[in-house]
Amino acid sequence: MDRDSCRRRRRIPAALDRRRGRRGPGRTGLAIGVDIGGTKVAAGVVDGAGQVLAEDTRPTPGDNPREVERVIAELVRGLADSYPAVPVGVGAAGWLDLDGGTVLFSPHLAWRHEPLRANLQALLQRPVLVANDADAAAWAEWRFGAGRGQRRLVCITLGTGIGGAIITDGRIERGNWGVAGEFGHQILVPGGHRCECGNRGCWEQYASGNALGREARELAAAHSPVSLEWLRAAGGQARDITGATVTRLALAGHAASRDLLEDAGEWLGIGLANLAAALDPGMFVIGGGLCEAGSLLLEPARHAFARNLTGRGFRPAAPIRLAALGPRAGLVGAADLSRHAS
Numbered sequence: 515m516d517r518d519s520c521r522r523r524r525r526i527p528a529a530l531d532r533r534r535g536r537r538g539p540g541r542t543g544l545a546i547g548v549d550i551g552g553t554k555v556a557a558g559v560v561d562g563a564g565q566v567l568a569e570d571t572r573p574t575p576g577d578n579p580r581e582v583e584r585v586i587a588e589l590v591r592g593l594a595d596s597y598p599a600v601p602v603g604v605g606a607a608g609w610l611d612l613d614g615g616t617v618l619f620s621p622h623l624a625w626r627h628e629p630l631r632a633n634l635q636a637l638l639q640r641p642v643l644v645a646n647d648a649d650a651a652a653w654a655e656w657r658f659g660a661g662r663g664q665r666r667l668v669c670i671t672l673g674t675g676i677g678g679a680i681i682t683d684g685r686i687e688r689g690n691w692g693v694a695g696e697f698g699h700q701i702l703v704p705g706g707h708r709c710e711c712g713n714r715g716c717w718e719q720y721a722s723g724n725a726l727g728r729e730a731r732e733l734a735a736a737h738s739p740v741s742l743e744w745l746r747a748a749g750g751q752a753r754d755i756t757g758a759t760v761t762r763l764a765l766a767g768h769a770a771s772r773d774l775l776e777d778a779g780e781w782l783g784i785g786l787a788n789l790a791a792a793l794d795p796g797m798f799v800i801g802g803g804l805c806e807a808g809s810l811l812l813e814p815a816r817h818a819f820a821r822n823l824t825g826r827g828f829r830p831a832a833p834i835r836l837a838a839l840g841p842r843a844g845l846v847g848a849a850d851l852s853r854h855a856s
Contacts, residue, residue: 517813522669526824528760530586530713534714540795543561543562543596543742543770543853544559544560544561544562544567544600545559545560545562545600545601545602545603545849545850545852545853546558546559546560546590546593546597546600546602546603546849546852547560547602547605547650547844547845547846547847547850547852548586548590548593548600548602548603548604548605548845548848548851549590549601549604549621549647549650549842549844549845549848550574550582550586550604550605550606550607550647551574551603551607551647551673551674551699551844552574552607552622552623552673552674553573553574553674554571554572554573554574554575555571555572555574555582555585555586555589556570556571556841556842556844556845557570557586557589557590557592557593557845558570558593558827558842558845558846558851559593559596559597559600559847559849560739560845560849562847562853563658564617564654564658564659564839564846564850565656566842566845566846568593568596568597569842569845570589570592570593571589572585572588572589574721574741577622577623577624577625577783579623579625579628579630579633581622581705583637584631584632584637585648586604586634586637587634587638587702590602590638591638591665594638599762601641601643601849601853601855601856602634602640602642602643602851602852603640603642603643603644603645603650603706603847603848603849603851603852603853603855604631604634604643604645604651604848605644605645605646605647605649605651605844605845605847605848606620606631606644606645606646606647606773606843607620607621607622607623607646607647607648607675607677608620608621608622608623608625608631609646609692609696610644610646610693611692611777612688612691612693613690613782614631614643614644614645614692615629615630615631615632615644616628616629616630616631617630617644618693621675621709621710621711622675622710626688629643631643631644632706635773636760636767642852642854643851643852644849645684645847645848645851646677646679646688646693646695647671647677647696647844647848648671648677648679648745649679649686649688649845649847649851650844650845650848650851651669651677651679651801651802651837651839651843651844651845651847652662652667652669652678652679652680652681652686652799652847653679653681653686653817653847653850653851654839654843654844654846654847654850655667655669655720655799655801655837655839655847656669656681656684656731657839657844657847657850658838658839658846658850659799659837659838659839659843660797660799660835660836660837661681661797661799661835664681664682664795664796664797665682665683665796666678666681666682666793666794666795666796666800667680667681667682667787667795667796667797667799668684668751668793668795668797668798668799668832669681669799669800669801669837670782670786670798670799670800670801670802671695671801671802671843672721672722672723672782672800672801672802672803672804672805673722673723673802673803673804674722674723674724674810675710675718675722675723675724676697676698676721676785677695677698677802678695678696678697678698679695680694680793680795682694687804689815697785697789698716698717698722699713699716699717699718700713700716700717700785700788701713701715701716701717701722701825702715702716702717702781702784702785702788703715703716703719703720703747705721706719707719707720707728709727717781719783720777720778720781720846721778721779721781721782722757722778722804723756723758723761724751724755724757724800725757725778725781726756726757726761726775726778726804727756727757727758727759727760727773728753729760729774729777730744730759730760730771730774731752731753731755733770734752735752740769740770741755741770743763743768743770743771744759744760744763744770744771745804747759747762747763757803757804758803758806758818760774760775761775761788761804761806761807764807764810764811765806765808765810775807775811775814776810777814778804778811779810779811779812779813779814779815779818780814780815780817780818781818782800782811782814782815782818783814783815783816783820783821784818784819784820784822786798786815786819786834787818787819787821787822787824787856788822790819790831790832791823791824792821792826794832795832796832797834797835797837798832798833798834799835799836799837800812800815800834800835800836800837801836801837801840801843802837802841803841805837806835808836812834812836816833816834819831819834822833
């Protein structure tokens with residue numbers, strides 16, 4: 515498939531088009547946000563109310579940072595043709611240094627000490643803000659979505675892995691070294707499944723999209739009768755069964771897929787109970803691709819959370835809400851953060 519056939523673009527309505535060409539974030543309220551995902555890179559023009567006015571996506575070109583940076587630059591240039599003087603923010607998975615310019619460690623992209631901001635600024639010849647992708651998504655939900663106005667908010671992003679972020683009194687808590695919120699790497703099962711971070715038994719090995727797909731593939735490899743629908747949906751190739759495969763079938767009523775989602779939901783709830791004991795948030799907001807499962811995931815999570823919450827019955831239990839902004843939260847948050855930094 516050629517590159518152009520993979521593109522998806524939504525043009526800004528003509529009524530809004532008159533804002534093009536004005537200069538300065540304070541006068542337009544517009545910004546470009548980019549979200550680097552495990553399977554796609556998404557970019558969009560976002561207004562001051564968090565609305566995406568135009569967007570474009572490309573498949574993530576593997577884990578070579580030069581190729582990913584090239585794709586980001588192409589996406590931004592394409593949008594900047596129509597919006598030439600707006601700030602740019604990029605959300606990247608992994609640990610960033612406190613200055614926000616270098617991706618120190620990204621398990622899923624296999625990046626180490628990648629000077630992402632400097633490289634993008636050299637390619638684009640303009641300032642670029644780089645933020646952790648989970649921080650960006652959480653910021654969007656706090657500003658415009660399900661967690662709007664919460665004094666202390668914890669956001670969890672369920673996708674390839676598990677991302678997390680804490681917002682307190684309108685500030686993202688990054689911790690002493692800039693790596694707070696890596697909740698997906700809390701160890702729930704010592705000696706359990708190996709994680710891309712190098713440890714075993716991390717939370718994201720039990721409650722993420724990757725974990726869901728792995729469980730289904732293992733059943734298919736064992737020739738379990740329940741795996742026939744997964745194999746059919748994946749064209750007969752067990753290696754092509756993903757968390758999205760399981761989620762689609764669960765929503766269609768497939769019993770074994772629903773069972774796997776229930777298991778993932780229970781692990782999600784246990785991890786959230788741990789976070790409640792440590793952080794005492796006023797609300798949890800859960801986003802990411804796995805949340806397409808909706809109540810099939812969140813109801814078992816809520817039950818497991820209630821069963822495992824420390825001090826249950828003697829303390830308020832933080833509500834667990836579904837994210838409002840969907841898959842665009844990362845790019846919306848990155849854009850808004852760049853606007854505030856400009």
